[in-house]
Amino acid sequence: MQLHVHARATRLNPDRLFGQVAHRLAVAIITGASPAGSLLPNEDDLKDEISVSRTAYREAVKFLSGKGLVEARPKSGTRVAPREAWNLLDPDVLAWHFKADPNEKFIRDLFELRLFVEPSAARLAAQRRSDADLKRIEAAFRGMAENPPYAEPTVNADLAFHEAIFAATRNPPLQCLAPAVCATIQWSLFLKAPDDEFFFTASLIDHERVLDAIVQRDGDLAAARMSGLVIDSLNSTLRLLAGRADPNASKTA
Amino acid sequence: MQLHVHARATRLNPDRLFGQVAHRLAVAIITGASPAGSLLPNEDDLKDEISVSRTAYREAVKFLSGKGLVEARPKSGTRVAPREAWNLLDPDVLAWHFKADPNEKFIRDLFELRLFVEPSAARLAAQRRSDADLKRIEAAFRGMAENPPYAEPTVNADLAFHEAIFAATRNPPLQCLAPAVCATIQWSLFLKAPDDEFFFTASLIDHERVLDAIVQRDGDLAAARMSGLVIDSLNSTLRLLAGRADPNASKTA
DNA sequence: CCCGTTTCTATCGTATGACTTTATCCGGGA
DNA sequence: TCCCGGATAAAGTCATACGATAGAAACGGG
Numbered sequence A, B: 001m002q003l004h005v006h007a008r009a010t011r012l013n014p015d016r017l018f019g020q021v022a023h024r025l026a027v028a029i030i031t032g033a034s035p036a037g038s039l040l041p042n043e044d045d046l047k048d049e050i051s052v053s054r055t056a057y058r059e060a061v062k063f064l065s066g067k068g069l070v071e072a073r074p075k076s077g078t079r080v081a082p083r084e085a086w087n088l089l090d091p092d093v094l095a096w097h098f099k100a101d102p103n104e105k106f107i108r109d110l111f112e113l114r115l116f117v118e119p120s121a122a123r124l125a126a127q128r129r130s131d132a133d134l135k136r137i138e139a140a141f142r143g144m145a146e147n148p149p150y151a152e153p154t155v156n157a158d159l160a161f162h163e164a165i166f167a168a169t170r171n172p173p174l175q176c177l178a179p180a181v182c183a184t185i186q187w188s189l190f191l192k193a194p195d196d197e198f199f200f201t202a203s204l205i206d207h208e209r210v211l212d213a214i215v216q217r218d219g220d221l222a223a224a225r226m227s228g229l230v231i232d233s234l235n236s237t238l239r240l241l242a243g244r245a246d247p248n249a250s251k252t253a
Numbered sequence C: 001c002c003c004g005t006t007t008c009t010a011t012c013g014t015a016t017g018a019c020t021t022t023a024t025c026c027g028g029g030a
Numbered sequence D: 001t002c003c004c005g006g007a008t009a010a011a012g013t014c015a016t017a018c019g020a021t022a023g024a025a026a027c028g029g030g
Helices: A017-031 A054-065 A091-097 A104-128 A131-145 A152-168 A178-191 A197-215 A219-245 B017-031 B054-065 B091-097 B104-128 B131-145 B152-168 B178-191 B197-215 B219-245
Strands: A070-073 A077-080 B070-073 B077-080
Touching: A017 A054, A017 A091, A054 A070, A054 B054, A091 A178, A104 A131, A104 A152, A104 A178, A104 A197, A104 A219, A104 B104, A131 A152, A131 A197, A152 A178, A152 A197, A178 A219, A197 A219, B017 B054, B017 B091, B054 B070, B091 B178, B104 B131, B104 B152, B104 B178, B104 B197, B104 B219, B131 B152, B131 B197, B152 B178, B152 B197, B178 B219, B197 B219
Parallel strands: none
Antiparallel strands: A070 A077, B070 B077
């Protein structure tokens, strides 16, 4: 596990002590080690559990409470919030999910979201892109094509490609979904065997077709092709997930 | 301005001191009173500005930094982050936008997002809803129909209607967009003249048609009708915005 | 005169202890 | 049985001190 996720859009400073505490608590919460409703260690007792001051601990809790992960109340204590309260689209929360086991349902849900959002984003990008936007998207595509499959620069270029498309929509709220999309892509790339060259080539072609539609400023075409890209990626990811979960069942999905 | 937004999904406790500080800072940031890149008051100096302890102030900053609004660094100070770093889909951040002036571009962008997401959500809801989900959606619709137009219970029922549809999708990440949708609806309802009965009736019919499609479990129909609902709402809202911004220009839009 | 290095220092980060406020729990009284 | 009120445990707030970081200025060698 432990994919090296670069700091893209993450707000938590891992160098600082409170940041380490927040990270540690968050991972425990998201993996389910600290189930919803469970009590976090008392602010006074924690001296014995982890040796940090109340100050650092409290700041970590404040950070997490802003994302809906925990809820603190006098006398009751600080409790893990129910999952419905979590802000699952928050970049940090998504990053923390990488530390947990790959949850197939969660990945499916994220792909579903991608499928709803990314084609529309591609349409807007095709309609509204500036020349600078296009340069950025093209540069990202070149980064994908000119680096070895599944190497880190290639992955980063893939993420940059999708992020640049969101940026070209000129719709800030919509752009806030870019981290969710990138997290999904990272998951799927992480799952793939590094020697799966067939998929990589197919994916590259998918990307090139999207880029081409954006160059032509053809919104409908861009949307359709982005749909195809996401579906292809979903299918290959599901195949890998099925293989992982149950190596015998190669027929399913 | 100052619409009374109820606490739906908001993580910040306004009873606590740090919460008030966070709220105050956030509003200053979002309205632009504290522009991006500007320095927040020094943690030592603030004793004179607002009379709170460093502790409370720092916890407020931690809360805001988790949402990308500010960024603190030793020696440099704590700065307002650029808008691209803000998590605009965070329920708190959205709520704070209500304190700022109505920004037409922002509302347009949110409607655009609605238009991409809500029809798909309605489709899923129609396909996956349980009987309990349906009951909840129906109850919300009744709440809209049986209360006076634009009264608070009616508005809440409207929000509940859309939220229940998201809940029925069984897709937690997707559900995290419900607050953004609800915020948009609140804005548009807030803008409407309370005597605009024509629009209210039309909107009610739109909602009923969506509900009907979900009852029938017809996904495509639900998506199409939700599309219609959002577009109707967008058009009437844009008309109102145009009227507000420039009362002479009634032809535009 | 330029540029790298060192030192200085402003600011955030962390630690600690005391006190305040809140809300739950529980027991006593109507 | 119900309501009220005190005891109490936990988070919330405050003040103070010290540590750590990184920007900036001073310094010195080339």
